[in-house]
Amino acid sequence: MKRAAFLLLLALAVLVPRPSFAQDIEAAINALGQGSFNERTSAANALAQTGDQRAVPVLKALGDRELYLRKADNKVFIGRTVSGTVTLIDPVTGKEAGVSTGGDIEGVKVNNALRRTIEALLGGLTLLSSDPAVRRDAATAMFNQPDPEALGTLDAAIAKETDPAIKAKMDEARAAAVLKSSRPDAEKIAAVKILGARGDQASLSLLQNLEASAQGDLKAAAAEAIEDVSGALALWNNVQNLWYGISLGSVLLLAAIGLAITFGVMGVINMAHGEMVMIGAYTTFFVQELFRAHAPEAFDYSLFVALPAAFAVAGLVGIAMERGIIRFLYGRPLETLLATWGISLMLQQTVRSLFGPSNREVGTPSWMSGTVEITNGLTLTSNRIAIVVFTAIVFIALMLVMRFTRFGLQMRAVTQNRPMANSVGIRSGWVDAMTFGLGSAIAGVAGVALSQIDNVSPNLGQSYIIDSFLVVVFGGVGNLWGTLVGAMSLGILNKFLEPWAGAVLGKILILVMVILFIQRRPRGLFALKGRSVEA
Amino acid sequence: MLKSRHALKTLAASAIVAGMLSAPAAAQDTIKVGILHSLSGTMAISETTLKDVMLMLIDEQNKKGGLLGKKLEAVVVDPASNWPLFAEKARQLISQDKVAATFGCWTSVSRKSVLPVFEELNGILFYPVQYEGEESSRNVFYTGAAPNQQAIPAVDYLMSKDGGEVKRWVLAGTDYVYPRTTNKILETYLKSKGVAQEDIMINYTPFGHSDWQSIVSEIKKFGSAGKKTAVVSTINGDANVPFYKELGNQGVKATDIPVVAFSVGEEELAGVDTKPLVGHLAAWNYFMSGDTPDNKAFIEKWKAYTKNPKRVTNDPMEAHVIGFAMWVKAVEKAGTTAPDAVIDALIGVSVPNLSGGYSAMMPNHHITKPVLIGEIQADGQFETVWKTPGLVVGDEWSDFLPDSKDLISDWRKPLSCGNFNVKTGKCGGKAS
Numbered sequence: 001m002k003r004a005a006f007l008l009l010l011a012l013a014v015l016v017p018r019p020s021f022a023q024d025i026e027a028a029i030n031a032l033g034q035g036s037f038n039e040r041t042s043a044a045n046a047l048a049q050t051g052d053q054r055a056v057p058v059l060k061a062l063g064d065r066e067l068y069l070r071k072a073d074n075k076v077f078i079g080r081t082v083s084g085t086v087t088l089i090d091p092v093t094g095k096e097a098g099v100s101t102g103g104d105i106e107g108v109k110v111n112n113a114l115r116r117t118i119e120a121l122l123g124g125l126t127l128l129s130s131d132p133a134v135r136r137d138a139a140t141a142m143f144n145q146p147d148p149e150a151l152g153t154l155d156a157a158i159a160k161e162t163d164p165a166i167k168a169k170m171d172e173a174r175a176a177a178v179l180k181s182s183r184p185d186a187e188k189i190a191a192v193k194i195l196g197a198r199g200d201q202a203s204l205s206l207l208q209n210l211e212a213s214a215q216g217d218l219k220a221a222a223a224e225a226i227e228d229v230s231g232a233l234a235l236w237n238n239v240q241n242l243w244y245g246i247s248l249g250s251v252l253l254l255a256a257i258g259l260a261i262t263f264g265v266m267g268v269i270n271m272a273h274g275e276m277v278m279i280g281a282y283t284t285f286f287v288q289e290l291f292r293a294h295a296p297e298a299f300d301y302s303l304f305v306a307l308p309a310a311f312a313v314a315g316l317v318g319i320a321m322e323r324g325i326i327r328f329l330y331g332r333p334l335e336t337l338l339a340t341w342g343i344s345l346m347l348q349q350t351v352r353s354l355f356g357p358s359n360r361e362v363g364t365p366s367w368m369s370g371t372v373e374i375t376n377g378l379t380l381t382s383n384r385i386a387i388v389v390f391t392a393i394v395f396i397a398l399m400l401v402m403r404f405t406r407f408g409l410q411m412r413a414v415t416q417n418r419p420m421a422n423s424v425g426i427r428s429g430w431v432d433a434m435t436f437g438l439g440s441a442i443a444g445v446a447g448v449a450l451s452q453i454d455n456v457s458p459n460l461g462q463s464y465i466i467d468s469f470l471v472v473v474f475g476g477v478g479n480l481w482g483t484l485v486g487a488m489s490l491g492i493l494n495k496f497l498e499p500w501a502g503a504v505l506g507k508i509l510i511l512v513m514v515i516l517f518i519q520r521r522p523r524g525l526f527a528l529k530g531r532s533v534e535a
Numbered sequence: 536m537l538k539s540r541h542a543l544k545t546l547a548a549s550a551i552v553a554g555m556l557s558a559p560a561a562a563q564d565t566i567k568v569g570i571l572h573s574l575s576g577t578m579a580i581s582e583t584t585l586k587d588v589m590l591m592l593i594d595e596q597n598k599k600g601g602l603l604g605k606k607l608e609a610v611v612v613d614p615a616s617n618w619p620l621f622a623e624k625a626r627q628l629i630s631q632d633k634v635a636a637t638f639g640c641w642t643s644v645s646r647k648s649v650l651p652v653f654e655e656l657n658g659i660l661f662y663p664v665q666y667e668g669e670e671s672s673r674n675v676f677y678t679g680a681a682p683n684q685q686a687i688p689a690v691d692y693l694m695s696k697d698g699g700e701v702k703r704w705v706l707a708g709t710d711y712v713y714p715r716t717t718n719k720i721l722e723t724y725l726k727s728k729g730v731a732q733e734d735i736m737i738n739y740t741p742f743g744h745s746d747w748q749s750i751v752s753e754i755k756k757f758g759s760a761g762k763k764t765a766v767v768s769t770i771n772g773d774a775n776v777p778f779y780k781e782l783g784n785q786g787v788k789a790t791d792i793p794v795v796a797f798s799v800g801e802e803e804l805a806g807v808d809t810k811p812l813v814g815h816l817a818a819w820n821y822f823m824s825g826d827t828p829d830n831k832a833f834i835e836k837w838k839a840y841t842k843n844p845k846r847v848t849n850d851p852m853e854a855h856v857i858g859f860a861m862w863v864k865a866v867e868k869a870g871t872t873a874p875d876a877v878i879d880a881l882i883g884v885s886v887p888n889l890s891g892g893y894s895a896m897m898p899n900h901h902i903t904k905p906v907l908i909g910e911i912q913a914d915g916q917f918e919t920v921w922k923t924p925g926l927v928v929g930d931e932w933s934d935f936l937p938d939s940k941d942l943i944s945d946w947r948k949p950l951s952c953g954n955f956n957v958k959t960g961k962c963g964g965k966a967s
Contacts, residue, residue: 037697037920065813065912111910111920112814113699116790144791205761244748251746349575357579359776359806369811371786381784384748454745455776455806459577463743463773498749503740504710 025052026092032062033069033076033108040108041117048121056125058091063118067108068100076108120145127157132166139169143202146173148181172198179210185218192218196225204229236378241495247384249491250391253484255450255464256471257395258443260483262318262436264472265415268326269337272344273468274461276440279317280310280447281456282351285360292363300365306448314444315437317347322436327429344461352458362451387449394445399480401438411435415478474514476524485525490514565608566601566872568593569628571639571649571660576616577743580772581851582641584802585663586611588852589638591840592859602866610634618648625649629658635872636661636862638855643667643713650675657874661862663854665797665819667716671931671944671953674874676861676881677901678854680820681929682720686767688906689795689818690721692921693765694728698908699793702762703734705754707770710739714769716936717797721767723935734762744774747781755785758792766794775799776806782815789814789910801847804915812911820890820904821853822917827891847915853889860886861896882947892926899944901929 028050031043044062047055061067061078068079068086077088077097086105090097110118123141126134135157142150154174161167175191192210195203204226211222255277262270284306291302321343329336368386371379402408413421414431422428447460454460475486490510497506521527570589572582593607601607610632614621621640628634629652636659640646643666653660653674665680693701704725708714718737725735736757738750758764770778775798782794788811795816801823823834833856838844861884862877868884869876885895894902903926909917932939932954941958945951952962 109918109920111697112789112793112816113697115814116699119790201756201759205759209761240752241749244746244752247748248746352575352579357574357583358802359580359773361806361808363808364780369784371784379785381748381781383784453777453780455773457580457773457806459580459743459773462577463745494746495749499753502738503744503750507741 025050025054028055029058029091030074030076032058032067033074037109037111037114041114044114044117044121048125051125053125054091054094056122059118059122059125061091062108062110063115063122065107065110068105069108070100070105072104077105079105079107116145120147124150124153127153127170128160132163135161135163136166136169139166139173142173143169143176146176146180146206148177151177151181172203176206179206185214185216188214188218189221192221192225196228199229199232201233204233236375240378241499242492243378243380243384245492245495246488247388247491248495249488250388251450251453252467252471252491253487254387254391254394254446255443256468256475256483256487257398257480258439258441258446259468260472260475260480261398261439261442263469264478264480264483265411266432266435266439267333267477268330268436269333269340270326270439271337271341271465272321272347272461273440273443274463274465275344275347276314276318276443276461277447277450277464278351278456278458278461279314279347280444281362281451281454281460282355282360282447283310283313283444284448284451285355285362285456288363299363300367302363303365303368303448307445310444310448311441314447315441318440318443319433319437321440322433326436327432330432344465348458348461355458357458360456362456364452368452383452387452390449394442395480395484398442402480407431407434470511470514474517474524476526479524479526482524482526489525565606566603566866567608567610567632567634569625569632569634569637569639570609570611571614571621571624571628571637572641573616573645574611574613577772578616578641578645581802584849585638585641585851585855587841588837588855589859591837592856594840595836596859596863602863603870603872614645618642618644621645622648622652625652625658625660626656629653629656635659635866635874636877638663638858640664641851642711644711646670646675659862659874659877661855661858663851663858665850667713668720668929668931668933669716669936669939671899671901671946673878673900673946673951673953675900676858676896677929677931678858678861679851680904680906681901681931682717682933683930684820684904684906684927685797685818686717686721687724688923688927689797689816689908690724690767692818692908693793693795693816697921699763699765701765701793702730703758703760703764704730705736705738705757705764705766707738707740707750707754707766707768709742709744709769709771709774711742711771714739714771717769718767720933720935727935740770740774742771742774744770745777747778748785751778751781751785751787754792755787758787764792766792768794768796769798770796771798772803775803779807779812779815783808783811789816795908800849800851801916802849804911805847807915809911809915810913813913815911816908816920817911817917818906818908819850819917820906821848821850821888822890822907822909822919823848824909824912824916824918825890825907827889829887829891830889833889857886857888857894857902861894861902878946879948894926897928898947899929899931900946901931903928 028047032040044059057078066079068077068088070077078091079086079088084101086100088097088100119141123138126138129135154170154177158167158170158174161170171194175194178187178191192207195207207222207226211219211226214222258276259273262268262273287306287309288302291299325339326336329339364383368383371381372385373379410426410431413426414428418428471486471490472483474490476482494506494510497509501509570586572586573579574583574586590609593609596602597606610628612624612628614624628637638661640649640662641664646662650672654672658674660675661678662675663678665685668681692698706718706721708718722735754766793814793816795818797818799817800819834848837848838846861881864884864886865877865880866872869880881896882898883896885893888894890905892905894904896902906923906927907919908921909919912918931944932942934940941956942954943957944953945955955962
């Protein structure tokens with residue numbers, strides 16, 4: 001009975017467009033609270049059709065799942081939740097209408113279909129907003145869901161728009177809508193030109209749909225635009241693959257660079273290397289937990305604290321490992337392999353007991369989320385850019401340490417000729433511990449970066465250990481430049497193979513190629529020359 | 536001296552008597568229940584929780600007075616995510632520890648590895664995870680979903696008006712038996728619904744795949760061909776977190792290209808920031824957000840038992856709750872824990888599930904379940920947006936695979952057959 005009354009009110013609200021009347025919009029809003037998803041989608045449409053600006057916060061709240069139904073009188077409110085308590089706000093008057101802790105209210109559910117409708121409706125309603133950012137979002141939303149009926153609104157908005165960038169977005173949205181409308185062909189050809197100039201994947205699909213149904217000049221214009229766009233996209237596609245390759249390469253490099261020191265420079269087959277990466281990732285988690293508890297407003301800077309912390313923690317664990325176990329096993333590679341493998345299992349299980357077996361949530365700071373649009377055909381994700389830059393910094397810093405510091409000099413001296421280094425007064429035992437510590441610390445720092453793209457679980461290290469050894473062996477043991485070139489070539493090769501051969505076959509092909517390569521050049525890309533080779 | 540010697544004698548005698556009395560009593564005092572879940576290695580992430588939930592259920596049953604007047608005793612072993620070790624540990628549980636029933640396994644390969652052991656030694660295994668079907672054993676009770684209890688309803692939902700009338704499909708999975716079989720079933724099913732070959736993209740990735748950049752961008756490209764596109768994901772375990780992170784980063788929103796997952800539940804989402812993922816879907820037979828009194832009570836118990844107010848529950852946990860309740864009921868009905876009697880008694884047993892209904896053990900050793908479609912919310916929970924009107928019976932031999940469409944399974948006497956061919960009328964044999 002009640003529902004019928006609402007539907008009647010709703011029908012009245014649609015049939016009699018008197019947006020200024022409070023009860024109309026109130027009924028339209030209340031209709032959102034009940035019925036099937038389908039019924040509520042039409043209710044949202046009806047609400048938007050009132051043109052009332054009060055519908056904007058309501059639709060937004062519905063999309064964000066902040067709309068609540070009061071069970072007592074079936075009235076719909078916007079709710080702001082603060083630690084379990086919901087403050088209800090009357091959507092018509094904008095005033096507070098009491099608080100609730102659940103029980104008497106019920107959240108209004110949304111599904112994807114409803115969310116899509118809301119996005120498009122909000123686009124239409126906010127196209128004339130005074131905030132340029134809102135207008136830009138509105139134009140983008142309308143481009144994504146072109147609707148011929150919104151052409152009037154778009155024309156009005158374009159006429160008023162002063163910002164050329166937003167105006168261009170609106171023109172594109174209009175062009176997309178024109179293609180779907182029954183406007184004359186001449187107008188559509190102009191629209192095809194606009195979309196052809198935009199030149200991205202979305203325009204291409206609109207154009208392809210048009211070409212399938214169009215005739216005569218329009219069809220020719222569409223075909224021409226499609227050719228241009230797909231040519232440009234194919235080019236961008238290669239650029240994108242190259243970028244993916246560099247980004248994968250820098251992840252490999254980051255994971256392998258610590259191993260390049262412990263294995264490459266010191267010759268220790270360190271199977272626990274991956275666990276140092278994991279320790280770095282868990283340190284990040286721990287630091288972030290502290291931030292969440294004590295300084296949530298500074299969360300965006302948590303990674304800058306996590307970096308030195310992970311460096312220190314993983315470095316200390318590394319030094320402890322070297323002093324406690326590995327130094328007794330120098331020159332016995334098989335025993336080292338088994339001992340470090342045992343350590344890796346122990347570290348994994350320790351972390352599992354301390355933090356639990358499941359994944360831990362490491363947050364991404366806002367400056368590392370989202371994408372950067374280079375052109376319409378190429379968008380890069382911010383976290384990958386950050387990781388590539390970070391890897392470059394770590395690599396350069398490590399090279400500088402090796403080349404220009406006293407410690408770097410001692411390290412190279414011990415590696416090249418231990419008895420001679422001893423006899424000129426270098427404490428080679430201390431240098432060994434520090435070198436191993438440095439390698440582990442860098443693995444820890446890699447863990448901070450990898451926590452941004454991978455699982456933070458006790459198994460994190462295992463997934464990188466094989467790839468790391470692969471990179472170091474392929475690049476040439478004992479040479480950091482070799483590690484760099486090895487990581488980048490494996491990364492890029494992988495990303496060009498993947499679209500063509502699939503991820504599984506791609507990986508196999510890479511392994512086969514590396515095996516063949518090692519057969520030809522057992523010392524890798526950059527073989528060391530001189531005394532240390534024989535050592 | 537004499538006195539003390541006498542005392543000594545009495546002591547010795549009484550010790551012997553006590554020993555004679557207590558030795559058999561100790562052996563019969565408890566009913567042993569085996570728990571065969573990996574507590575270390577790659578699968579520990581998912582299986583440790585199931586061990587904990589079993590310990591909680593056994594504990595609770597003991598507080599209620601045990602079973603047949605005896606206490607239950609959990610025997611926990613760790614097969615360490617090592618498939619051959621699963622078989623060894625299963626043998627140890629049945630022949631050394633003499634467990635009455637075993638609850639365990641997660642991956643299909645671990646189940647396949649213990650299957651011959653359970654059949655040879657006549658044990659009982661409750662398997663709680665959704666799997667690819669194409670199997671029915673007298674000694675295994677499948678409390679997880681068969682493909683028709685998860686995959687097919689999910690695809691149906693996406694094809695419906697509410698689900699967005701999807702026309703183009705990406706079937707993405709990890710490269711092993713469950714995704715491959717499920718995708719084969721789905722491919723046949725989609726084609727039977729009139730989906731063209733060029734509108735289906737199938738993609739497999741290795742275990743633990745972590746670099747999803749190219750695949751997500753390929754999905755994006757595939758999805759912008761003007762037809763509504765969805766991704767059906769059978770990506771398993773650890774690979775999911777980087778996959779969802781990449782989706783979020785590349786801005787693939789659920790309103791554009793929804794992803795429906797069969798292996799992602801509340802536990803898996805615990806390590807992800809779900810705000811960019813709102814609206815992506817999962818198909819299960821249970822969600823933690825289910826609004827029933829039974830479920831709320833279960834969640835409270837679980838949080839109290841683990842002493843962690845943030846612990847989540849998930850679908851395989853519910854499967855163990857159902858499986859354990861069914862086993863208890865069947866043992867009570869049979870009056871013994873002898874495997875043959877319990878196996879027979881289990882068929883037809885019906886117990887309440889946590890989504891507000893009853894689940895029954897069918898003659899094919901699969902159970903009836905409701906199928907729920909949930910959308911991921913910003914708080915890491917799922918909200919049910921669709922539900923099958925009734926319960927769905929698990930179909931072990933898929934109707935959409937040529938090899939199995941004529942097969943049925945019925946473990947009731949006199950048929951007692953796991954792969955009866957209705958065309959040839961013979962037990963044991965493929966359709967061809």
